[in-house]
Amino acid sequence: AQSVTQLDSHVSVSEGTPVLLRCNYSSSYSPSLFWYVQHPNKGLQLLLKYTSAATLVKGINGFEAEFKKSETSFHLTKPSAHMSDAAEYFCVVSDSSGTYKYIFGTGTRLKVLA
Amino acid sequence: ETGVTQTPRHLVMGMTNKKSLKCEQHLGHNAMYWYKQSAKKPLELMFVYNFKEQTENNSVPSRFSPECPNSSHLFLHLHTLQPEDSALYLCASSQDGGRGNSPLHFGNGTRLTVT
Numbered sequence: 001a002q003s004v005t006q007l008d009s010h011v012s013v014s015e016g017t018p019v020l021l022r023c024n025y026s027s028s029y030s031p032s033l034f035w036y037v038q039h040p041n042k043g044l045q046l047l048l049k050y051t052s053a054a055t056l057v058k059g060i061n062g063f064e065a066e067f068k069k070s071e072t073s074f075h076l077t078k079p080s081a082h083m084s085d086a087a088e089y090f091c092v093v094s095d096s097s098g099t100y101k102y103i104f105g106t107g108t109r110l111k112v113l114a
Numbered sequence: 115e116t117g118v119t120q121t122p123r124h125l126v127m128g129m130t131n132k133k134s135l136k137c138e139q140h141l142g143h144n145a146m147y148w149y150k151q152s153a154k155k156p157l158e159l160m161f162v163y164n165f166k167e168q169t170e171n172n173s174v175p176s177r178f179s180p181e182c183p184n185s186s187h188l189f190l191h192l193h194t195l196q197p198e199d200s201a202l203y204l205c206a207s208s209q210d211g212g213r214g215n216s217p218l219h220f221g222n223g224t225r226l227t228v229t
Contacts, residue, residue, distance in 0.1 A: 043221050046218075052215075094215070102218060105156070
């Protein structure tokens with residue numbers, strides 16, 4: 001069975017400081033992992049994806065995430081937060097079992113302080 | 115421009131009305147999905163279609179009726195809804211549905227309010 005846990009429901013950072021959004025997963029199969037961002041009244045936009053290639057994945061807007069199998073983690077980072085990064089972020093896991101199952105985390109709301 | 119277009123963006127309807135939500139994807143994907151997003155709840159999968167065939171119905175009440183006439187279009191027909199059905203309804207598509215390693219592409223959603 002698959003599951004995903006986003007460890008923080010809210011994160012606040014100051015503009016220009018690093019961002020760390022934490023995600024742990026469990027999967028019976030080789031997982032694919034994704035991070036999405038959602039701005040108010042918008043759909044979810046793909047930030048990056050891991051699909052068993054390089055473990056350090058670079059995404060859009062300066063975000064990256066590292067797949068760590070031993071820790072079953074896929075944390076999202078950015079070296080320097082920008083005001084426009086304030087949004088909700090979702091970690092998603094799927095597997096290759098062919099069941100159309102994308103399991104979403106409960107989301108982390110990122111606040112960026114001026 | 116997301117490649118997945120949903121209309122209308124906002125909808126207010128009474129409990130006795132009948133309305134439909136529309137989704138169109140311009141990405142050449144073969145799988146389409148309806149999700150419900152309510153405040154303070156995880157995203158809920160409602161329906162999945164792969165090559166126009168429904169492959170998932172996640173115990174959704176019959177007052178929600180999906181329709182997928184082709185791989186590019188998806189509808190959600192609504193009738194006799196309840197106030198607790200008020201939510202953001204998101205449509206998504208993916209390539210090569212079922213393998214699990216292709217990402218979902220979302221539309222901007224329809225904000226539904228049931229009065």
